[in-house]
Amino acid sequence: MSAPIAAAGAPALALAQTRALAARFSVEVEIVEITTQGDTDRSSLQQIGGTGVFVSALRDALLDGRVDVAVHSMKDLPTADAPGIELAAVAKREDSRxxxxxxxxxxxxxxxxxxxxxxxxxxxxxxxxxxxxxxxxVDIRGNVPTRLARAQGDAETGEGADLDAVVLALAGLKRLGLEGAATDILDLVDFPTAPAQGALAVEIRMDDAAARSAVAKTDHASTRAAVAAERRVLSGLEAGCAAPLAAHAEVADGMLFLTAIAYAPDGSRKLAASHAYTLDSTKPAELQAAAVDVGDRAVADLMEAGAAELIR
Structure with missing residues (x-):
């Protein structure tokens, strides 16, 4: 079986992470490049809507049969279920900082x-x-090399920089082999990351047993639970991926921990909630129950404190 795999557009990062993950599927694959609105529109995420701009074109290709599997940066996925599409795997998360x-x-x-x-x-x-x-x-857009050049200049000449620094996801730098460009790693205490940052999502058409089998071994139960808790906060606050909202969860020492923070866009205020769930096992059903529990408790705390209005 040869399963076409959709990459999230032509940028190098999308292709690098798709190729790395597809190499672990149980079938040979053909990589299909698909350009999304988020790849071509250089407006700010708030202006173009944020939610779904890196995803819709891939899902269309999946539903119309041009591809059998789509690989996404999971932080770009809308939290609402997509009709006819199944989240078949969540790969083990790279460093999310x-x-x-x-x-x-x-x-x-x-x-x-x-x-x-x-x-x-x-x-x-x-x-x-x-x-x-x-x-x-300073608000910036562009692929990783373009943004890096804004601070560190052209990769060969060092010329052209107009900023003192940029902030990027460490996971993306690592996947591109550019982690050497990082001059400081920002800690999760002061800089908790976006829900599902660093994780890759694998989507298939609903009930496509062959595709599900091909990607099954890339699913990582602990990562799936952690990002489910983080995304529970995102959906509970009815926030899009462009909202000033951080959520970070992890499974460690027999517990699932979650911290979520909502920010005023100007940085003048922040509201935080932290919760933990003691696990009886690491079975997928138990992990998902824990994700729902801590996510819902964090949402309740944040809603009561006024987070929904704050982030808007």
């Missing part, structure tokens, strides 16, 4: 007052403003 990529090897603490830091993420922008109100946060 954010990375600072600055000029001259500067760490976050070493950035000078008034330094210009680029990001296209409202969540990262709010966190930067909370941690360093003196910084000038």
């Amino acid at each position: 954010d990375a600072l990529c600055a000029r001259d090897g500067l760490s976050f603490a070493e950035l000078p007052d008034g330094a210009k830091v680029g990001t296209g993420s409202p969540r990262r922008a709010a966190q930067l403003r909370v941690a360093r109100p003196d910084l000038e946060v």
Whole structure:
């Protein structure tokens, strides 16, 4: 069996992560490049809507039979179920932290007052403003090399930089072999990441048994549970992937832990909730029950504190 696999557009990161994951499927694959709105539109995520802009074209290709499997960065997936589509696997998460990529090897603490830091993420922008109100946060778009060049210049000449630093997902840098560009790794205490950041989602057509079997061994139960808890917060607050919302969960020491933080876009306020669930086992059903429990409790706390209005 040869199963066409859809990559999330032509950018190098989408292809790199799709090829790496597809190599673990139990069948030979053909990579099909599909360009999404998020790949071509350089407007801010808030302007183009955020939710689904990196996903819709792949799902269309899946439903009309051009491909049998679609691979996504899971943080880009809308939280609502897509008719006719099944989440067949969630691959083991790469390091979910954010990375600072600055000029001259500067760490976050070493950035000078008034330094210009680029990001296209409202969540990262709010966190930067909370941690360093003196910084000038600049909205940027583009692929990873383009954004890196804004801070560190052309890869060969070092010329062309117009920012002091950019913030990118460490997982993406690693998948592209560019982790050496990171000058500081931002800790999860002050910079918790977007729901499902660092995880890859594998979608198939509903009830496609052959595709499900082909991708089954890439599913990682603990990662699936952690990102389910994080995305429960996203859906509970009715927030899109462009909302200034962080949620990070992990399974460790027989427990599932979740911390979620909602930010005012200008960094003036934040609201946090943390919960844990003691696991009786690591069976998928138990893990998913834990994800629902901690996610719902975090949502209840945040809603009561006014988070839904804050992030909007």
